[in-house]
Amino acid sequence: MKIAVIGYSGSGKSTLARTLGERYKVPVLHLDTVFHAANWQQRDRQEQLAAVETFLDGSDGWVIDGNYTDLLYRRRMEEADRIVMLLFGRFACLYRAAKRYRTYRGRSRPDVAAGCTEKLDWEFIRWILHGGRTRAARKRYRDLGKAYPGKTTVLKNQRQLDAFLAGGQRYG
Numbered sequence: 589m590k591i592a593v594i595g596y597s598g599s600g601k602s603t604l605a606r607t608l609g610e611r612y613k614v615p616v617l618h619l620d621t622v623f624h625a626a627n628w629q630q631r632d633r634q635e636q637l638a639a640v641e642t643f644l645d646g647s648d649g650w651v652i653d654g655n656y657t658d659l660l661y662r663r664r665m666e667e668a669d670r671i672v673m674l675l676f677g678r679f680a681c682l683y684r685a686a687k688r689y690r691t692y693r694g695r696s697r698p699d700v701a702a703g704c705t706e707k708l709d710w711e712f713i714r715w716i717l718h719g720g721r722t723r724a725a726r727k728r729y730r731d732l733g734k735a736y737p738g739k740t741t742v743l744k745n746q747r748q749l750d751a752f753l754a755g756g757q758r759y760g
Contacts, residue, residue: 589614592664593653594729595674597712597720598681598688600749602699604674605653607753612651617643618699619654626703633658640664653699657728665732671740672752673729678717680745685716 589612593605602618609616622639625631640660643650644667652664665671676684685708688697692706700706733740743749 589649590667590669591651592668592671593651593674594655594671594732596676596678596681597716598683598685599674599676600684601653601674602697604672604749604753605651606699608672609651612649614649614651615643615647616651616653619652619656619659620700620704622659623654623656624701624704626701628704628707665736668736669739671732671736673733673740673742674749675729675742675744677745678721682713682716685712 591605591608591612593601593608595601602620605616605618617640619640622636623631636659640652643652644660644663652668655661689706689708694705696702696704697706729742733742741752743752
């Protein structure tokens with residue numbers, strides 16, 4: 589099983605990816621760990637690409653969480669057996685990000701690079717509420733769903749996510 593988990597910041601992509609990785613007993617790649625080095629510094633692009641390519645080439649099954657459209661996005665979507673989009677509302681994502689901040693404040697989460705301490709600053713809040721929800725981003729999600737309708741699941745709230753995890757219901 590190969591699953592791509594994409595969606596808005598704070599929607600729960602990493603948590604879902606971990607859950608699905610455990611369920612299907614496949615390795616999980618959190619793209620935040622590939623993109624960032626310590627202190628939220630961006631890694632070298634060639635290093636990022638090599639890490640993702642090595643992961644894809646070395647696994648018969650996987651879960652990859654994160655958007656990062658410049659990190660073999662097309663290949664990931666084409667190879668995925670299932671694409672799960674977490675398109676929760678902006679305030680639900682902000683609430684989840686704040687909850688995550690309270691849990692990991694001053695520490696690094698397991699799904700980010702070592703040395704990237706959890707933060708919730710105004711820049712990230714603006715990204716959650718506006719910057720990550722541009723017209724182009726929304727169009728990219730719509731287009732992806734149209735390109736891969738048979739393997740795309742769109743989840744817009746916790747109730748849908750719970751139902752998906754409980755029984756694999758599909759949403760459009």
